[in-house]
Amino acid sequence: METKGEILAKRVEILRKIRPFDCLGEEQLQETAAVLHEEEYPAGTYVAIQGDSSRQVLYLAVEGRVEITVKDRIGRETITGYRGAMELMGESFVFSRDAYTASARAVEYTRCYVIPHEHLEKILAEAPVFAAYFLHFLSSRLRINYQKFYDEEEIEIPGRIGFRRRVDEVMTFPVVTCAAAADARQIAATMWRHRVSSLVVMDGDEPRGIITERDLVTKVLLSPDLQESASKTAVEIMSENLVTINAHDFTYQAFLLMVKHRIKHLVVVNDEKKLAGILAIQDLIKSRETGSFAIVNRIEGCKTIEELVKQRSDVDQVAQAMLVERATVQEITALITEFYDRITRKVIEIAEQKMIDSGFGPPPVPYCWITMGSSGRKEQFARTDQDNAIIFEDMAEDREAETKDYFLALGEKVVTGLEHYGFRRCRGLVMGNNPDWCHSLQGWYRTLNTWIRELDPQNVRLMTIFLDFRPVYGDRKLYDQLRNNVARTYRLSPVLLKFLLQDTLLKKVPVNFLRQIQTERSGEHRNMINLKTSACVHIVDCMRVFILHEGLTETNTFERLQKIEKLKLLKRSDAEYISSAYETLMMLRIRDAMAKMRKGVEPDNYINPRELSNREYSLLRESLMVVNRLQSITEKHFHMVL
Numbered sequence: 001m002e003t004k005g006e007i008l009a010k011r012v013e014i015l016r017k018i019r020p021f022d023c024l025g026e027e028q029l030q031e032t033a034a035v036l037h038e039e040e041y042p043a044g045t046y047v048a049i050q051g052d053s054s055r056q057v058l059y060l061a062v063e064g065r066v067e068i069t070v071k072d073r074i075g076r077e078t079i080t081g082y083r084g085a086m087e088l089m090g091e092s093f094v095f096s097r098d099a100y101t102a103s104a105r106a107v108e109y110t111r112c113y114v115i116p117h118e119h120l121e122k123i124l125a126e127a128p129v130f131a132a133y134f135l136h137f138l139s140s141r142l143r144i145n146y147q148k149f150y151d152e153e154e155i156e157i158p159g160r161i162g163f164r165r166r167v168d169e170v171m172t173f174p175v176v177t178c179a180a181a182a183d184a185r186q187i188a189a190t191m192w193r194h195r196v197s198s199l200v201v202m203d204g205d206e207p208r209g210i211i212t213e214r215d216l217v218t219k220v221l222l223s224p225d226l227q228e229s230a231s232k233t234a235v236e237i238m239s240e241n242l243v244t245i246n247a248h249d250f251t252y253q254a255f256l257l258m259v260k261h262r263i264k265h266l267v268v269v270n271d272e273k274k275l276a277g278i279l280a281i282q283d284l285i286k287s288r289e290t291g292s293f294a295i296v297n298r299i300e301g302c303k304t305i306e307e308l309v310k311q312r313s314d315v316d317q318v319a320q321a322m323l324v325e326r327a328t329v330q331e332i333t334a335l336i337t338e339f340y341d342r343i344t345r346k347v348i349e350i351a352e353q354k355m356i357d358s359g360f361g362p363p364p365v366p367y368c369w370i371t372m373g374s375s376g377r378k379e380q381f382a383r384t385d386q387d388n389a390i391i392f393e394d395m396a397e398d399r400e401a402e403t404k405d406y407f408l409a410l411g412e413k414v415v416t417g418l419e420h421y422g423f424r425r426c427r428g429l430v431m432g433n434n435p436d437w438c439h440s441l442q443g444w445y446r447t448l449n450t451w452i453r454e455l456d457p458q459n460v461r462l463m464t465i466f467l468d469f470r471p472v473y474g475d476r477k478l479y480d481q482l483r484n485n486v487a488r489t490y491r492l493s494p495v496l497l498k499f500l501l502q503d504t505l506l507k508k509v510p511v512n513f514l515r516q517i518q519t520e521r522s523g524e525h526r527n528m529i530n531l532k533t534s535a536c537v538h539i540v541d542c543m544r545v546f547i548l549h550e551g552l553t554e555t556n557t558f559e560r561l562q563k564i565e566k567l568k569l570l571k572r573s574d575a576e577y578i579s580s581a582y583e584t585l586m587m588l589r590i591r592d593a594m595a596k597m598r599k600g601v602e603p604d605n606y607i608n609p610r611e612l613s614n615r616e617y618s619l620l621r622e623s624l625m626v627v628n629r630l631q632s633i634t635e636k637h638f639h640m641v642l
Contacts, residue, residue, distance in 0.1 A: 024130060044106065048090065057090065063109075183231050211237050215239060239263075252331070333378060348474075360406060370469045377557055382597060441481060464541065527610065547564065
């Protein structure tokens with residue numbers, strides 16, 4: 001008969017073979033081996049039954065085989081997967097008493113280690129890499145909860161059906177093509193014969209470019225010498241920056257690409273990058289006049305702010321629809337940001353026309369409208385306060401004041417138009433109609449130098465808003481020049497980075513030493529926590545310091561994190577952990593914002609943790625612990641390099 005010590009030793013040896021327990025230290029493995037208990041399941045018996053309340057334990061299959069099954073409403077059972085030796089079961093329900101959504105039945109004799117959630121919570125607090133593994137599963141589970149939340153409410157969402165259709169379900173095939181050497185006459189004849197508005201230029205079996213009716217008009221028909229332009233080849237006429245999408249991708253991904261690149265056709269390829277079809281925006285809009293895919297066309301057709309405002313409710317529903325379709329945070333924010341960018345560009349176009357109609361004329365020099373804050377990071381999911389500015393081209397000193405007056409007047413029309421649409425004016429006046437946020441390129445250089453020379457709290461606040469800027473409209477070269485200047489300045493200024501770092505680390509995460517979430521104690525938001533200012537902002541700030549130190553230009557937090565991991569400034573496990581935490585926090589914000597918007601309440605990022613389910617509360621707490629760890633990692637890293 002085995003002694004207790006021998007049993008524990010065997011358990012430790014087995015735990016070392018199971019991910020993520022293989023990343024635990026010897027003491028943690030010994031403690032886990034001591035608290036777990038073993039359960040046996042003969043073939044045909046159930047480890048868990050769909051509909052039963054969770055036992056709040058984690059199962060580790062030591063030997064045997066288990067099938068996972070799901071019953072539908074009429075009792076039909078479907079096998080959805082299997083678990084074998086050295087695999088986990090029940091990860092998503094460890095911290096919840098919710099009912100199991102599937103059954104687990106032993107196919108053959110099965111032996112499991114069973115670990116209670118209390119011990120698992122202790123490990124999560126002590127081992128970040130281990131915690132990252134579970135946070136990933138819990139984040140996915142949270143998205144499924146949102147699906148259930150909306151299903152129960154029976155919300156009618158425009159464009160709800162179809163976000164998860166595959167591209168190959170709606171694309172056109174076969175594709176009309178031409179050879180790279182075909183001339184303009186041959187191309188026009190081919191398009192006329194096949195009654196198509198575009199064709200794909202082929203290089204052997206692979207697509208090389210695309211030619212649309214617009215390309216023919218602008219590059220051939222409008223040429224001063226029509227006879228000469230008619231002999232242009234497909235290679236000379238086509239759009240070379242070919243945007244492609246895989247046939248198995250979702251239609252909303254295709255839509256996002258079209259909006260982002262301002263195109264109306266996508267070339268569809270298969271896994272081998274061979275031509276599979278072509279997708280036009282009409283294919284997405286077809287038979288759905290009130291669907292989400294029609295919104296962009298209606299926005300493009302707007303001539304006045306009043307017409308644009310009429311599209312607001314449909315745009316607001318896009319995030320709701322994305323949640324229903326189980327989209328990720330990055331997918332939701334990317335699509336919503338693209339919509340808001342399109343709306344902003346339309347507001348600017350309308351404002352420019354108003355300037356002309358009022359006798360001010362067109363812009364006197366090239367300029368660029370930039371956006372900042374969450375919009376600059378491409379992380380919008382609801383209408384926020386405005387954070388925007390103007391960069392205009394340098395000119396003679398005696399013309400600068402007059403030029404600035406023009407752009408301030410234009411800025412006022414844009415800000416007013418955005419306000420009418422629903423984007424509130426910034427309380428701090430960080431907007432393009434403010435002289436402090438409207439400068440020539442040299443004027444911006446001077447402003448940055450002033451902020452840097454006078455590192456007081458106010459200037460640091462302005463810098464943190466400004467540093468996430470990106471272009472929305474106008475001459476991108478002006479943005480590139482300013483962005484490169486900023487990247488160079490911060491990379492070469494350790495003192496400046498230290499100041500930003502200190503400001504970042506002074507903001508504490510609202511979790512006490514007992515790992516309890518600390519809420520506001522008084523006032524309007526008593527017993528609540530602001531997910532933006534108490535959690536998300538810390539991740540944003542830390543990522544910004546990393547990216548500035550490397551002289552890089554990414555503004556999106558997820559993209560910054562990926563870049564930082566690629567440069568090996570963070571361990572992969574830590575990067576995954578942080579990414580999961582940020583997605584969790586953002587998803588909680590999105591759900592809360594969508595619920596409040598449906599009730600006609602302005603989203604404010606405040607939630608009451610006591611109103612969360614046990615699983616959601618645990619998820620929030622673990623995410624806050626991740627933020628706390630990130631601050632420690634950031635402080636340690638820059639202590640060594642600055």
